[in-house]
Amino acid sequence: MSSPGRLRRAGRGALIPLITVVLAFIAGGLVVLFTGHDPFRTYGAIFDGTGLNYLFPWVGGNTRTIAGFDLQQTLLNAAPLILTGLSVAFAFRVGLFNIGSQGQYTVGAVMAVWIGSIFPNMEPVLHIVLAIAAAAVMGAVWAAVAGWLRAVVGTHEVISTIMLNWIAIWVANYLFQAGGPLQSRSQAGNPVSNTIVSNAHLPVIWGNPLLQGLDAGIFISLAAAVAFWALMNRSTLGYEIRAVGHSPDAARAAGISIARSYVTTMAICGVFAGLAAAVDVLGWEFQLSTGDIATSQVGFLGIAVALLGRNTAIGTVFAALLFGALETGTSVRALNSNVFNPELASQLTLIIEGLVVLLVSTDLIAVRLLGLPAKLGWGRPEQTTEGQPPGAADEAAPDPTEALRPEPSL
Amino acid sequence: MTVTATPSTVRSPAIPIQRIGLGATVLAGIAWILTLPPIMVRTAVPSIVLGIVAAALGTAVLRDPKHRRLGGLAVGLGLIAIPLALAMANQSAANVREVFTWSAVIASGLTFTTPLIFGALGGIISERSGVVNIGLEGMMLMGCYFGIFGADVCHSWLLGIVIGAAAGGLLGLVHAYFSLHLRANQVVSGTAINLLAVGLTGYFFIAQYGDNGTPGTLPQVPNVSVPLLNHIAFVGPAIGAGTNVLTWVGLLLVPVVWWFLFRTRAGLRLRAIGEQPLAASTVGLKVIATRYVAVTVSGMLAAVGGVYLSDGFDGSFNFDMTDGRGFIALAAVIFGKWNPVGALGATILFGFSSALAYRLQTFSQTLGTLFQALPYVLTLIAVAGLIGRSRAPAAAGIPYVKE
Numbered sequence: 163m164s165s166p167g168r169l170r171r172a173g174r175g176a177l178i179p180l181i182t183v184v185l186a187f188i189a190g191g192l193v194v195l196f197t198g199h200d201p202f203r204t205y206g207a208i209f210d211g212t213g214l215n216y217l218f219p220w221v222g223g224n225t226r227t228i229a230g231f232d233l234q235q236t237l238l239n240a241a242p243l244i245l246t247g248l249s250v251a252f253a254f255r256v257g258l259f260n261i262g263s264q265g266q267y268t269v270g271a272v273m274a275v276w277i278g279s280i281f282p283n284m285e286p287v288l289h290i291v292l293a294i295a296a297a298a299v300m301g302a303v304w305a306a307v308a309g310w311l312r313a314v315v316g317t318h319e320v321i322s323t324i325m326l327n328w329i330a331i332w333v334a335n336y337l338f339q340a341g342g343p344l345q346s347r348s349q350a351g352n353p354v355s356n357t358i359v360s361n362a363h364l365p366v367i368w369g370n371p372l373l374q375g376l377d378a379g380i381f382i383s384l385a386a387a388v389a390f391w392a393l394m395n396r397s398t399l400g401y402e403i404r405a406v407g408h409s410p411d412a413a414r415a416a417g418i419s420i421a422r423s424y425v426t427t428m429a430i431c432g433v434f435a436g437l438a439a440a441v442d443v444l445g446w447e448f449q450l451s452t453g454d455i456a457t458s459q460v461g462f463l464g465i466a467v468a469l470l471g472r473n474t475a476i477g478t479v480f481a482a483l484l485f486g487a488l489e490t491g492t493s494v495r496a497l498n499s500n501v502f503n504p505e506l507a508s509q510l511t512l513i514i515e516g517l518v519v520l521l522v523s524t525d526l527i528a529v530r531l532l533g534l535p536a537k538l539g540w541g542r543p544e545q546t547t548e549g550q551p552p553g554a555a556d557e558a559a560p561d562p563t564e565a566l567r568p569e570p571s572l
Numbered sequence: 573m574t575v576t577a578t579p580s581t582v583r584s585p586a587i588p589i590q591r592i593g594l595g596a597t598v599l600a601g602i603a604w605i606l607t608l609p610p611i612m613v614r615t616a617v618p619s620i621v622l623g624i625v626a627a628a629l630g631t632a633v634l635r636d637p638k639h640r641r642l643g644g645l646a647v648g649l650g651l652i653a654i655p656l657a658l659a660m661a662n663q664s665a666a667n668v669r670e671v672f673t674w675s676a677v678i679a680s681g682l683t684f685t686t687p688l689i690f691g692a693l694g695g696i697i698s699e700r701s702g703v704v705n706i707g708l709e710g711m712m713l714m715g716c717y718f719g720i721f722g723a724d725v726c727h728s729w730l731l732g733i734v735i736g737a738a739a740g741g742l743l744g745l746v747h748a749y750f751s752l753h754l755r756a757n758q759v760v761s762g763t764a765i766n767l768l769a770v771g772l773t774g775y776f777f778i779a780q781y782g783d784n785g786t787p788g789t790l791p792q793v794p795n796v797s798v799p800l801l802n803h804i805a806f807v808g809p810a811i812g813a814g815t816n817v818l819t820w821v822g823l824l825l826v827p828v829v830w831w832f833l834f835r836t837r838a839g840l841r842l843r844a845i846g847e848q849p850l851a852a853s854t855v856g857l858k859v860i861a862t863r864y865v866a867v868t869v870s871g872m873l874a875a876v877g878g879v880y881l882s883d884g885f886d887g888s889f890n891f892d893m894t895d896g897r898g899f900i901a902l903a904a905v906i907f908g909k910w911n912p913v914g915a916l917g918a919t920i921l922f923g924f925s926s927a928l929a930y931r932l933q934t935f936s937q938t939l940g941t942l943f944q945a946l947p948y949v950l951t952l953i954a955v956a957g958l959i960g961r962s963r964a965p966a967a968a969g970i971p972y973v974k975e
Contacts, residue, residue: 193772193775197775197776197779259759259760261706261759261763311955311956315956317955317956318955320706320759321906321951321955322952322955322956324706324899324902324903325903325948325949325951325952325955326948326952328896328899328945328948329945329948329949329952331896332941332942332944332945332948333942333945335941335944336938336941336942336945339937339938339941340937341937341938342938342941462763462766462767465760465763466767469760503778505778506775506778506779508774509770509771509772509774509775509778510771510775511771512767512768512770512771512774513768513771513772513775514771515767515771516764516765516766516767516768516769516770516771516772517764517768518764519760519763519764519767520746520750520756520761520764520765520768522760523750523754523756523757523760523761523763523764524750524754524755524756524757524761
């Protein structure tokens with residue numbers, strides 16, 4: 163492939179998500195207008211709340227300080243979203259739909275907070291690594307169950323991961339509720355875990371540790387994105403995964419074990435989700451309450467992140483930044499409540515996220531607006547068209563649901 | 573030696589396998605009720621013995637592929653009986669009596685079952701037509717908010733139900749449009765519906781009611797007591813005080829939907845479209861139109877379940893108040909093998925386990941919480957094929973492209 167072709171593809175890849183986001187914002191703006199507010203002022207205030215104005219050189223003084231706080235918050239929100247996004251995207255590439263990111267995140271969080279709180283005097287670095295590894299392993303095990311069920315029994319992973327999500331949520335609730343086995347001993351009656359000891363806290367790299375400055379977790383997320391890319395594009399495993407995602411039958415004929423690919427892929431998805439949890443609880447709050455478990459949406463939003471990022475590492479990072487910024491911009495702490503009620507705004511965030519997912523669920527924009535051939539990457543990454551005979555890719559392209567097609571019942 | 577052994581191996585077993593399976597299930601059932609009122613044996617030993625025997629017999633039955641389902645049931649019931657008996661025997665008699673006040677358990681069980689019935693029936697209709705509906709949760713949530721809103725604005729619970737159902741139907745229509753017209757990935761579209769519903773209901777709730785919440789004096793969906801049913805033993809006291817109109821409607825809808833699906837021409841057509849859309853289209857059935865109607869009706873039904881939650885039971889709305897009930901309904905659809913009667917069984921099982929979980933909290937909150945996970949564990953076991961495979965309609969999830 164010549165490099166102009168590559169560029170054009172990359173440009174097209176970015177164009178569709180951009181249009182999607184713009185459309186979702188317009189629809190969200192209509193809801194704002196409909197309920198009697200000024201959409202432009204609202205979005206302006208939300209933008210100021212994201213801290214992205216920190217990047218403007220002309221912003222100075224007190225505004226700049228506040229923008230710095232907000233930007234730290236945006237990056238903090240983005241860090242776990244990148245990881246859950248990767249967790250969903252990785253599964254899409256093999257043709258599986260990992261709705262279970264939330265459950266994998268939950269069990270990972272339980273492990274991170276447990277390991278992080280039981281050793282009072284461990285070496286700091288060792289303790290952090292151990293807690294992170296425990297979360298990743300637990301997430302991997304939880305996800306591998308779904309992969310194994312799909313590979314061996316043929317249970318559709320959408321159903322099994324939904325069930326595993328709720329099992330994880332209730333078990334975590336059980337562990338941390340008043341009287342639960344892992345509930346805090348120092349705060350009897352409070353449904354919360356023990357506190358993670360300071361040796362296991364991720365170091366803060368920007369801002370004030372007491373004011374929830376940005377911690378090193380963002381590096382873990384970015385490193386994971388690089389690992390995602392390398393694993394997918396530069397390793398045998400990635401090649402096999404893409405082959406299975408493109409056509410399970412062809413991959414089987416080529417001697418690739420579909421079952422092993424499913425289990426391995428899901429385990430890796432679980433690692434990403436578990437890392438998301440570790441980054442979250444070791445970075446801030448340092449404890450887990452039953453309320454946190456019930457209200458957390460990080461895993462579910464990972465679906466939106468992955469879809470908007472078109473299941474690529476770089477796309478996922480940008481999508482997570484967008485959603486992280488949106489979350490910060492509409493938070494009570496950052497949004498100017500004189501312009502728009504922050505409580506209302508956080509609901510607006512959910513609406514926009516829902517609309518984004520709805521719009522990327524179809525080829526609507528690509529087909530209707532840009533006149534491109536229908537083609538979306540449900541386990542059907544664009545680069546797999548490389549090295550194919552010219553006609554083959556086009557022939558296979560119009561069916562976006564190949565991932566959901568194989569035998570298992572849904 | 574060989575001469576005497578041969579006949580016994582050739583002869584079919586003295587007792588038919590099926591009867592062993594039934595016997596094991598009954599034993600497991602006895603193991604369950606021994607430690608519960610009104611018998612209340614104060615030691616777990618008999619139940620443990622019976623549970624182990626039932627599980628062992630069940631395992632033997634499992635080996636016969638024809639009776640795997642029965643064997644699985646016996647093993648499951650037998651094994652669950654053991655921790656249950658241990659828990660009960662360790663509690664004071666008063667505690668056990670309080671939790672297992674049967675009339676209260678039944679009343680509470682029906683409360684938890686009602687929204688699940690509506691959700692599951694909606695799910696069945698949608699999936700039988702060939703459209704996967706992960707968005708049940710969101711459609712139910714729409715019913716929760718707009719049911720309350722409608723009842724408040726129109727001063728009528730009936731109009732509340734209508735408006736709630738319309739809101740759910742509207743979201744169903746969105747799902748249908750994206751799934752059918754734009755041929756979206758139905759699971760992704762359903763996920764979007766769920767996110768969207770949380771945001772929309774939350775937004776309108778704050779915009780309309782603010783921090784005060786929904787008003788306390790709303791026309792709620794009333795309870796009714798059916799005169800003759802009051803006098804039936806066991807069940808009578810539970811529903812004597814009055815059971816919600818929507819509970820009755822939901823229970824009545826189960827045979828209606830079953831009859832529609834399996835005994836009417838329209839139902840046959842719906843199922844044909846869900847199994848073999850191309851063949852159905854060849855004989856002149858309108859695939860897309862039927863699916864539109866099915867998904868919209870699905871949304872309306874799920875939403876009525878939501879109206880029950882908010883305007884029937886709670887009398888108020890709260891953020892994300894469905895709390896996974898849409899997903900339990902989805903689980904019931906699968907557990908009940910896409911059949912209304914099977915799904916009713918599943919919703920009753922799930923509803924009553926939720927009721928028990930709730931009541932167990934009076935003396936053991938932790939045990940109650942673990943109980944909440946039961947529907948999901950059971951469904952996971954079911955889809956893992958241990959209790960017989962459940963098979964979805966063949967065309968569920970696949971967009972229909974007219975040739």
